[in-house]
Amino acid sequence: MSNLRTMAKLVGNRQGVLLVSLWRRVLTPVCRAAFLTSAVHNGVLRLLADQPRTAEELALALGAPAEAGPRLRGWLDVGVELGELGRRGDRYRLRGRLSRALVRPGNEAVAASLEQMVSYQIPALLHAPAMIKDGRRLTLGDMDGEVTARASRVLEPFIEAAIERVVDRGRPVRLLDIGCGTGVYSRHAARLNPLLTGLAVDLQQDVADQAAANLARWGLADRVDTRRADLRELEPGEPFDLVMMHNNIYYFSEGERVAVLERARRLLAPGGRLLLTTSCRDGNVGLRILNLWFDLADFGGPLPHHHELLAQLEGAGFTEVQATRLMPGQAFRAFVGVNG
Numbered sequence: 001m002s003n004l005r006t007m008a009k010l011v012g013n014r015q016g017v018l019l020v021s022l023w024r025r026v027l028t029p030v031c032r033a034a035f036l037t038s039a040v041h042n043g044v045l046r047l048l049a050d051q052p053r054t055a056e057e058l059a060l061a062l063g064a065p066a067e068a069g070p071r072l073r074g075w076l077d078v079g080v081e082l083g084e085l086g087r088r089g090d091r092y093r094l095r096g097r098l099s100r101a102l103v104r105p106g107n108e109a110v111a112a113s114l115e116q117m118v119s120y121q122i123p124a125l126l127h128a129p130a131m132i133k134d135g136r137r138l139t140l141g142d143m144d145g146e147v148t149a150r151a152s153r154v155l156e157p158f159i160e161a162a163i164e165r166v167v168d169r170g171r172p173v174r175l176l177d178i179g180c181g182t183g184v185y186s187r188h189a190a191r192l193n194p195l196l197t198g199l200a201v202d203l204q205q206d207v208a209d210q211a212a213a214n215l216a217r218w219g220l221a222d223r224v225d226t227r228r229a230d231l232r233e234l235e236p237g238e239p240f241d242l243v244m245m246h247n248n249i250y251y252f253s254e255g256e257r258v259a260v261l262e263r264a265r266r267l268l269a270p271g272g273r274l275l276l277t278t279s280c281r282d283g284n285v286g287l288r289i290l291n292l293w294f295d296l297a298d299f300g301g302p303l304p305h306h307h308e309l310l311a312q313l314e315g316a317g318f319t320e321v322q323a324t325r326l327m328p329g330q331a332f333r334a335f336v337g338v339n340g
């Protein structure tokens, strides 16, 4: 009866209706996103996918003392309330569709995208007006290069299809992978052509180290050298037949893009090709927030408009410049240009 009375009061009260609608449509999804991000980041989903555990066992597995169990229980019970975790007795397990999907093999890049959005991009949305007012800027250190590299892998099938269109087969090819991230695209090119050798570079030391470890694990260390390097400082040496730049043109300011692309072109042999893939500015809300992040940063610049990038490639001396949409209906494109 008293519940009914409360409901009746809420329905008759505009603020109450707004609050209920806010909780249902906005705050619950935000809480779910924050809880899942934290559970992925701290390895809790993985631990619970292995076996149901008590809060004390989880605390120990996370490196906290078992006495921290009761406090961890408060956090776990939020997951239960959201329906992402279940609890039988004092043991927690995975229950929700999303929590179970995020630990499934093959979904690692989606899990990293969630973490990237919640931990790095939403804060930019939250703080943008104050940052603009105070003249504060984001730095490269405000982004976790390793999470970014893993999150970028959601685009892998589309980028791989673009690589398949440009890698020559059956003859030795020299590849340069600029901003190589995890190194997966060097691996893909190397698998397409067993005579391909190359160099994979990344600006960030930890990312380059991880790429080197990955390429060694994949048995490619003798074919692809990996090191930390800035494209802007790479000097022409033995020319490359193919230069790849995936998801990093916005790490360069708009004003320096022509010069950067020209430097990439000078590293190519005559007739060599550049394959550049990027999200463009005509995208969805996620891409608008990525664009905002780079607008707020003290390096790089906004996502390119695709027609501007085509003009910049021509300005850098590339010929036969073309852009292709890689995902139907999405603003993610491949740009190809020839040196010569």
Ligand SMILES: C[S@@+](CC[C@H](N)C(=O)[O-])C[C@H]1O[C@@H](n2cnc3c(N)ncnc32)[C@H](O)[C@@H]1O
Pocket (backbone or CB within 6 Å): 145, 148, 149, 152, 153, 178, 179, 180, 181, 182, 201, 202, 203, 204, 207, 229, 230, 231, 232, 245, 246, 247, 248, 251, 252
């Ligand atoms: C979003 S990640 C993409 C990684 C990878 N290409 C992929 O698509 O998965 C962009 C990478 O470009 C690297 N990068 C940015 N500016 C660079 C520069 N001037 N020279 C070399 N690498 C750079 C960053 O360190 C970062 O790891």
